Amino acid sequence: xxxxxxxxxxxxxxxxxxxxSCDALWLTAxxxxxxxxxxxxxxxxxxxxxxxxxxxxxxxxxxxxxxMWQFVRxxxxxxxxxxxxxxxxxxxxxxxxxxxKRETDWSYRNQxxxxxxxxxxxxxxxxxxxxxxxxxxxxTLNGNELVLEWLPAYKLPxxxxxxxxxxxxIVWQQQSLTKDSDKVAAFFxxxxxxxxxxxxxxxxxxxxxxxxxxxxxxxxxxxxxxFYDTKGRAIKSEHTH
Amino acid sequence: xxxxxxxxxAAIAVSLSMTAVAQQIQVIPNYQKDNAWYTxxxxxxxxxxxxxxxxxxxxxxxxxxxxxxxxxxTSARILKGQLNGQPGEExxxxxxxxxxxxxxKTYNVDAQTPDSAGTMTAMMSGLxxxxxVIGVNEQVQRGECSTSKGNEVATALELAxxxxxxxxxxxTARITHATPAATYAKSADRNWEDxxxxxxxxxxxxxxDIADQxxxxxxxxxxxxxxxxxxxxxxxxxxGRRHFLPKDESFNxxxxxxxxxxxxxxxxxxxxxxxxxxxDGVYVYDQAGFDSLDTASTNKLFGLFNESHMQYEADxxxxxxxxxxxxxxxxxxxxxxxxxxxxxxxxxESGRIDHAHHAGNAAGALTDTLAFEAxxxxxxxxxxxxxxxxxxxxxxxxxxxxxxxxxxGNPILGKVVNVGSEEPAxxxxxxxxxxxxxxxxxxxxxLATETNSDVAYTMDIDTGRKDLTGIDTTSAGYHQxxxxxxxxxxxxxxxxxxxxxGPGSQxxxxxxxxSVVFHIINQxxxxxxx
Ligand SMILES: [Zn+2]
Numbered sequence: 176x177x178x179x180x181x182x183x184x185x186x187x188x189x190x191x192x193x194x195x196s197c198d199a200l201w202l203t204a205x206x207x208x209x210x211x212x213x214x215x216x217x218x219x220x221x222x223x224x225x226x227x228x229x230x231x232x233x234x235x236x237x238x239x240x241x242x243m244w245q246f247v248r249x250x251x252x253x254x255x256x257x258x259x260x261x262x263x264x265x266x267x268x269x270x271x272x273x274x275x276k277r278e279t280d281w282s283y284r285n286q287x288x289x290x291x292x293x294x295x296x297x298x299x300x301x302x303x304x305x306x307x308x309x310x311x312x313x314x315t316l317n318g319n320e321l322v323l324e325w326l327p328a329y330k331l332p333x334x335x336x337x338x339x340x341x342x343x344x345i346v347w348q349q350q351s352l353t354k355d356s357d358k359v360a361a362f363f364x365x366x367x368x369x370x371x372x373x374x375x376x377x378x379x380x381x382x383x384x385x386x387x388x389x390x391x392x393x394x395x396x397x398x399x400x401x402f403y404d405t406k407g408r409a410i411k412s413e414h415t416h
Numbered sequence: 417x418x419x420x421x422x423x424x425x426a427a428i429a430v431s432l433s434m435t436a437v438a439q440q441i442q443v444i445p446n447y448q449k450d451n452a453w454y455t456x457x458x459x460x461x462x463x464x465x466x467x468x469x470x471x472x473x474x475x476x477x478x479x480x481x482x483x484x485x486x487x488x489x490t491s492a493r494i495l496k497g498q499l500n501g502q503p504g505e506e507x508x509x510x511x512x513x514x515x516x517x518x519x520x521k522t523y524n525v526d527a528q529t530p531d532s533a534g535t536m537t538a539m540m541s542g543l544x545x546x547x548x549v550i551g552v553n554e555q556v557q558r559g560e561c562s563t564s565k566g567n568e569v570a571t572a573l574e575l576a577x578x579x580x581x582x583x584x585x586x587x588t589a590r591i592t593h594a595t596p597a598a599t600y601a602k603s604a605d606r607n608w609e610d611x612x613x614x615x616x617x618x619x620x621x622x623x624x625d626i627a628d629q630x631x632x633x634x635x636x637x638x639x640x641x642x643x644x645x646x647x648x649x650x651x652x653x654x655x656g657r658r659h660f661l662p663k664d665e666s667f668n669x670x671x672x673x674x675x676x677x678x679x680x681x682x683x684x685x686x687x688x689x690x691x692x693x694x695x696d697g698v699y700v701y702d703q704a705g706f707d708s709l710d711t712a713s714t715n716k717l718f719g720l721f722n723e724s725h726m727q728y729e730a731d732x733x734x735x736x737x738x739x740x741x742x743x744x745x746x747x748x749x750x751x752x753x754x755x756x757x758x759x760x761x762x763x764x765e766s767g768r769i770d771h772a773h774h775a776g777n778a779a780g781a782l783t784d785t786l787a788f789e790a791x792x793x794x795x796x797x798x799x800x801x802x803x804x805x806x807x808x809x810x811x812x813x814x815x816x817x818x819x820x821x822x823x824x825g826n827p828i829l830g831k832v833v834n835v836g837s838e839e840p841a842x843x844x845x846x847x848x849x850x851x852x853x854x855x856x857x858x859x860x861x862x863l864a865t866e867t868n869s870d871v872a873y874t875m876d877i878d879t880g881r882k883d884l885t886g887i888d889t890t891s892a893g894y895h896q897x898x899x900x901x902x903x904x905x906x907x908x909x910x911x912x913x914x915x916x917x918g919p920g921s922q923x924x925x926x927x928x929x930x931s932v933v934f935h936i937i938n939q940x941x942x943x944x945x946x
Contacts, residue, residue, distance in 0.1 A: 229675060245675045248736075253674055254874070268724065268870060269673045370613070373724050374873040378774025378904035379531055379594070380607075382548060382558075386903065 197306030199330040201356040202226050206347050213342030224287065224331065225362050231285045232363070234259075241366060244284045245269070252281060257366045263385050264371040286330045287347070288323060296323060309333055326352075464515055470919040473805035473940040474759035475581075476572075477750075478539070478933070479511070479792050482532055482595055483770030484785060485813020485912050491778065491852060492785035494828040499786075503825030509785075510793035511808040514917040516924040520933070521911055522812045525554040529909035532770070533606040535811035535930055536598035540763075541569040542934035550594060550626070551602035559605045561618035568602040572934055574637055575943035576761035577646040582753040583760065585649060586745045588726045588784070589767025590656025592626040595811060599763050600649065601629040610659035612681040627659040631686045631693075648694065650715065651749040651762075653740075655722035657701065660686035669701050671737035673723045690718050703738025711751035719745070728768050728780050729787035730867035730892055742766055743791040750798055759803075761941065764791060772869040773814040774904040776857040776895040779829055780869035781816075783892075796917065805918040805940045809933065813908040815855035822851045829890040840885075848884050854898040857905030863893030877901045 208220040225232040232243040241257040253269035283289035296312035303309055305328065312323040324334040329352060338344040372386065380386050448454060481488070489509060497507030524534035527547040534547045541551065548558045551571060557563040573583050587596040592609040603626055608614045611625045629636060634648035661667045661678030662685055668677040680686070691699050697716030700706050706719060721739040726732075732739055740748070746764050753760035766788035772780030792808055799806070820832035820841065831840040831848040840848035858872050859879035872895055879901040888894065898905065914933065916924035920940030938944060 247673060247675070251673075265873070266724075267874060268868070375725055375768075375771045375774075375870050376593075377873065378771070378906065380548075381906060 197328045199328070200226060200228055201359050202329065202352060202354045203359060203362075204329070204331055204352045205350045207350055209344075209346045209348065211344050211346075225359055226285070227356075227359050227363060230363060232257075232366075233284075234362075243363075243366065244281075246281050246285070250279045252279065252284065255366075255371070257369060258385070259366075261385050262369045264366065264369040265374050265377070266371050267374050286332075288325070288332055288335060293323070293325065296321065467922070468802075468919060469922075470802070471922065471939065472942060473919040474803040475753075475761070475799065476576075476805045476807070476920075476937050476941055477762045477764065477795055477799070478572075478937065479788070479795075479806070479808040480536065480539070480595055480763065480765045481769050481785060481788050481808070481810045482589065482765060482767045483773050483781070483812060483814050483907065484766070484788070484810035485816065485908060485910070487816045487818050488769065488773070488781060488785055488810075488814065489913065491816075491818055491828050492782045492789070495782045496786055496789070498825070498828060504828060505824060509789045510796065511789065511806075511915045511917075514806070514808070514915040514921070516916040516921040518914045518916075518924045518932075519911040519927045520809060520914050520930050521927065522930055523909060529907050530812050531606075531907065532594035532811045533598065536595045537569070538930040539809070539811070539933040540571040540573065540598045542931050542938070543569060544929065544931050545569075548606050549604055550598050550606055551600075552604060556604050559615070559618075561604050561615075561621040561623035564602060564604040564623065565621075568640070571599055572937045572941075572943065573599040573649070573761055573763065575938070576941060577637065577649070578641070578644050579758070579941070579943055580756075581759045581761050581941070582650045582756035584651035584749045584753050584762040585654070586651070586742070586749050586762070587654035587765040587767050588729075588742050589654065589765060589771075590659065590722075590725055591630065591652060591654035591720065592656045592659045593725070593767060595765045595767060596654060596763070597626045597630075600633050601626045603629075609656070610680050611684075612663070612679050625659070627656075627680075627686055628684075631660070631690045634693075648716070650756075650760075651717045651752050653717065653719040653721075653745045653749060654767075655720065655724055655726040657687075657720040658723045660720060669723070669737070671702060671735070677723050687718070687720070694718075701737070703735075703740060706740045706744070706748070709748060711748055714752055715755070717748070717752055725768060725771065728772060728784060728867060728869060730780060730783045734867075741790075742787050743794050746791040746795050747798065750795060754799075759941070761937070764795075766791075770814075773816060773854075774857070774906075775869040775872040776854055776859065776861070776898060776905050777869035777872060777893075778816065778852045778896055779890075779892045779894060780867070781814075782829075801918055803919065805920045805937075806916065807921075807924070807933065807936065808915040810912040811930075813910055813912050815857075815906055815908045817853055817855070818851055819853060820849060820851055826851065827890050828852065829894070831884060831889055843881075845881055847881060849881075850884065850889050850896055853896045854905050856900035856902045857898040858895065858903070859898040859901065861893070861895035862887050862891075863895065864888075864891050866893030869895075873904075877903070 204224045206222045208222060210218040221236055223234040225234060229246040232241050234241040239260040241259055243255045245253040247253050247269045251269045254267040256265045280289050293312060296314040298310060299313050300311035308327055310325045310327060312325060314321045318340045320338045322336045323332055326333050332347060333349050335347040377386055493507045493509050494504035497504030522530045522535055524530040524547045525544050531547045533550050534545050537551055538544045543553060545554045546558060549556050551569055552564045552567045553569055555567045576583050585596050585599055594606045609626045614625055634646055637646055638644055657669060658677055658679045662680045662683045663676055663678050665676050667685055687699055691697060694716040697718060698714050700719045726739050727735050749762055753762055766784055769781045769784045772784060796806060821834055822832045823835040826833050828851060832851050834841045843849045858877045860882045861872055861875050863871055879898045882897060914924055920936060923936050
């Protein structure tokens with residue numbers, strides 16, 4: 176059902192942008208993330224990917240938090256976390272190449288699925304062509320069955336599913352993909368104008384109600400972004416940390 | 417009554433006989449008298465008997481370890497000894513050998529536990545003020561520009577400039593950050609580092625951002641006092657480029673960490689404004705530029721080595737364009753300032769001890785403390801002790817403790833191993849525990865070889881007890897357990913230390929309010945004499 180809907184939307188939007196290229200820049204993609212348990216519980220989260228050159232943002236409407244990464248240079252990403260409700264931002268230093276245990280893989284943040292993971296999967300199907308080409312990959316990783324339907328033109332998943340051997344699953348389903356550079360630019364600009372605090376300075380201002388509030392919010396919720404395993408660790412490749 | 421008199425006279429008799437016929441009686445046995453602790457302590461005391469009665473100094477250097485409380489000094493000194501292959505506890509940080517020490521009360525006028533803005537204003541201006549404000553008295557309302565008018569206070573650095581001394585500011589933090597800013601700026605809010613950080617109303621009321629106040633220091637100081645002529649701050653070295661550059665990609669430095677490095681929304685490039693103003697001045701932004709400096713021919717130096725704070729000492733090599741160490745910056749600053757026959761005033765801040773503690777990473781805080789110590793040692797060795805007063809202090813402490821009953825020489829970053837044991841001691845919950853810990857903060861993290869303490873902020877808060885069996889707590893990336901979950905570990909309210917050597921250091925004694933630091937500088941340099 177989701178799949179059909181999403182393909183339809185993509186078909187429509189790609190018709191709209193057919194005069195332009197179907198490149199992976201200046202786009203917005205909406206995802207529905209469905210967590211289902213063996214017991215039959217189902218939970219949905221929405222997230223939107225916003226892209227402009229060398230910037231990618233993951234927006235979570237429910238928590239009103241947007242995570243943004245700037246690609247500074249090879250192996251260096253600079254994360255910024257926007258608290259949309261408060262119009263405030265926390266800026267992190269770009270991670271150096273030698274450190275970047277978490278944020279050196281631009282492809283992982285930019286595409287939701289790292290090139291490394293895709294390269295390690297088996298291609299099982301290919302359908303449609305051009306902007307609409309969908310390549311299906313499969314893999315078993317630590318007892319998890321992964322199925323990825325990949326849009327190479329946009330460098331984003333159409334659908335990504337992980338099922339564990341206990342019958343729990345997570346499905347990321349793309350619901351729409353649009354290319355409107357004005358809208359994307361406005362999205363980034365609005366956040367750029369938030370009052371930003373350097374993460375290193377958080378400790379010095381316990382009189383700031385917003386920063387004090389961070390006490391309960393934490394800075395990164397587990398599984399807030401990207402694809403995580405059951406322990407909240409990022410699924411990037413077989414060598415997860 | 418009678419018995420008491422008897423006891424007293426007996427004591428006098430004993431002490432007389434000790435001096436007169438010590439050889440005969442041998443009150444102190446040889447194994448006591450020859451004990452290394454005993455003789456060493458006697459030697460130290462004898463050294464202190466030699467007093468310098470000169471109270472006036474030609475130069476003053478104030479070293480401020482941001483967040484360098486007493487527990488930080490103790491554990492850094494042990495780490496230093498252990499890195500040299502010794503047990504560690506017997507070690508001294510170079511400045512701990514300075515002859516004079518005082519305890520300093522750190523609270524702000526409106527806060528029991530202080531921040532750097534209020535504390536550094538006290539040290540630089542001689543009065544205590546509110547938390548979060550810079551170079552203004554307690555009449556100010558934080559964040560309200562209008563309330564700062566008429567409440568600006570003079571600083572030691574300004575008075576030194578007026579007296580014709582050379583002046584310098586060095587920091588590993590952003591040079592517009594609270595501690596360095598309190599030497600030169602007046603601001604109703606420590607966060608007004610550039611114009612984009614200020615509310616519209618403050619700009620309209622004519623308040624200036626901190627970066628602007630640094631670059632236009634000479635103009636503003638001359639405006640404040642009619643009839644004076646100063647030549648501006650000679651040396652400014654630190655981080656914080658973003659507050660000096662326009663919000664425009666084309667102004668990015670080669671090692672920019674953001675797509676757009678600058679933050680200024682008024683399109684001003686303060687680095688070029690500074691260069692226009694000081695045609696013979698040198699602006700540098702990386703290690704190569706710093707290394708190629710000729711201090712003999714450079715009389716004005718402006719160095720901004722990072723977009724934000726400079727790297728942690730343990731991280732320094734990882735910076736793309738390279739950054740000088742705090743020791744190198746101090747040495748270069750001194751080489752330039754020393755050329756003034758009238759003398760100089762220099763403030764050096766180690767800004768990131770504080771940040772590593774906030775992140776709950778003792779290893780980072782101690783490593784930066786040792787880098788800071790190296791800078792102080794080098795300054796001491798490269799100045800004349802007869803004419804230079806060196807003060808070493810902190811602005812406040814942290815909720816950081818050294819606890820348990822670890823045996824002598826036990827790794828300071830390690831787990832507690834009790835006296836007589838080889839295995840880590842167990843707490844009542846059956847798990848090992850570390851000597852170092854924090855009362856509050858983000859808590860336990862095992863980030864192994866990670867040297868950037870701030871990575872902690874990308875991890876979840878994880879307070880409470882953890883099973884540390886099998887975890888190397890001595891690694892650079894280990895973050896100690898904490899009790900109370902907070903977004904970051906906090907400052908503490910207890911006293912910190914003031915260590916002093918050189919003329920005027922005799923006044924450093926007892927328990928003092930933090931504002932006394934200014935008066936000691938003022939006394940030594942005679943800043944208000946004319
Ligand atoms: Zn602090």
